[in-house]
Amino acid sequence: MFNSISSQASKLINLTTRRKRNVDSKTKLITITSGKGGVGKSTFTANIAFLLAQRGLKIAVLDADIGLANMQVLFDIKPKYTFFDYIDGNKSINDVISQTSYENISLLAGKSGYQYSNHSNSFVFTRVVEDIISLNKFDILLVDTGAGLNDFVKEFLSISDNIIALTTTDPSALTDVYSLIKMLSIDKDKLMLCFNHTKNYKIGETIANSLVNLAKKNRLNQDFMVEYIGNVSTSANISTTGRLRKLFTKEFLDDDSTKQLQDVINYLLKNIY
Numbered sequence: 413m414f415n416s417i418s419s420q421a422s423k424l425i426n427l428t429t430r431r432k433r434n435v436d437s438k439t440k441l442i443t444i445t446s447g448k449g450g451v452g453k454s455t456f457t458a459n460i461a462f463l464l465a466q467r468g469l470k471i472a473v474l475d476a477d478i479g480l481a482n483m484q485v486l487f488d489i490k491p492k493y494t495f496f497d498y499i500d501g502n503k504s505i506n507d508v509i510s511q512t513s514y515e516n517i518s519l520l521a522g523k524s525g526y527q528y529s530n531h532s533n534s535f536v537f538t539r540v541v542e543d544i545i546s547l548n549k550f551d552i553l554l555v556d557t558g559a560g561l562n563d564f565v566k567e568f569l570s571i572s573d574n575i576i577a578l579t580t581t582d583p584s585a586l587t588d589v590y591s592l593i594k595m596l597s598i599d600k601d602k603l604m605l606c607f608n609h610t611k612n613y614k615i616g617e618t619i620a621n622s623l624v625n626l627a628k629k630n631r632l633n634q635d636f637m638v639e640y641i642g643n644v645s646t647s648a649n650i651s652t653t654g655r656l657r658k659l660f661t662k663e664f665l666d667d668d669s670t671k672q673l674q675d676v677i678n679y680l681l682k683n684i685y
């Protein structure tokens with residue numbers, strides 16, 4: 413009992429220091445999560461990184477999916493180190509930041525199958541994020557979390573100011589997103605919601621509204637906002653370019669999905685802090 417209380421306390425202290433310490437950094441943190449796996453989170457993250465970088469912003473991507481770390485595949489690079497080499501104290505933070513072949517995009521590669529329980533009370537992931545932000549080198553840090561609401565994902569969510577949940581309209585994906593809304597509504601201000609595999613902007617908006625209504629009905633925190641930020645269609649080009657280890661937003665500028673992602677970027681640039 414004592415342990416769990418003191419670990420809660422240390423978490424609070426840790427979060428407070430993060431905010432204070434990084435007040436001077438230009439780096440904004442966006443965390444991408446989903447609840448359900450396989451909804452397109454990593455593809456979404458890699459491609460918004462590309463579109464943001466194209467607008468002249470310096471982007472770092474942290475592959476925080478310990479279930480399936482595949483960001484290096486999407487960017488088609490073979491990084492020498494993962495950010496766990498930094499956690500383990502073998503490498504400096506700069507050593508584990510790899511430049512991708514895309515201008516303005518750096519990657520902190522992850523590792524599948526990591527035993528989080530070894531670190532579950534030590535906030536090492538909070539510190540990795542803090543340290544990247546403290547470098548003051550990047551305009552935006554994108555964190556791609558794994559699926560589910562395990563302690564590892566929760567730690568990343570707890571330190572994030574801007575959280576995007578990507579979902580499909582599939583009932584099981586929506587159930588998972590609702591659980592996420594319930595959890596975040598306790599101590600966050602808002603969640604940005606984006607629909608993948610969704611052809612029509614209106615459909616996403618309608619479903620987002622029904623989630624908000626359900627939250628009201630269940631009397632979740634009234635100050636918590638769910639903001640609908642857009643939709644991405646299913647596109648054969650996305651799966652093809654993924655297999656070829658290329659980014660569809662680079663290869664297919666006129667694809668509907670690329671245009672929809674540009675709209676999402678426009679929203680983000682106006683609304684993240």
Ligand SMILES: Nc1ncnc2c1ncn2[C@@H]1O[C@H](COP(=O)(O)OP(=O)(O)O)[C@@H](O)[C@H]1O
Binds near residue numbers: 454644
């Ligand atoms: N809008 C889309 N249209 C077609 N295929 C997609 C789309 N979004 C993702 N995919 C494909 O779905 C698969 C899973 O995507 P991925 O980004 O790895 O999901 P997650 O990171 O959520 O597990 C990949 O093969 C990817 O190319």
Ligand SMILES: [Mg+2]
Binds near residue numbers: 477
């Ligand atoms: Mg993924």
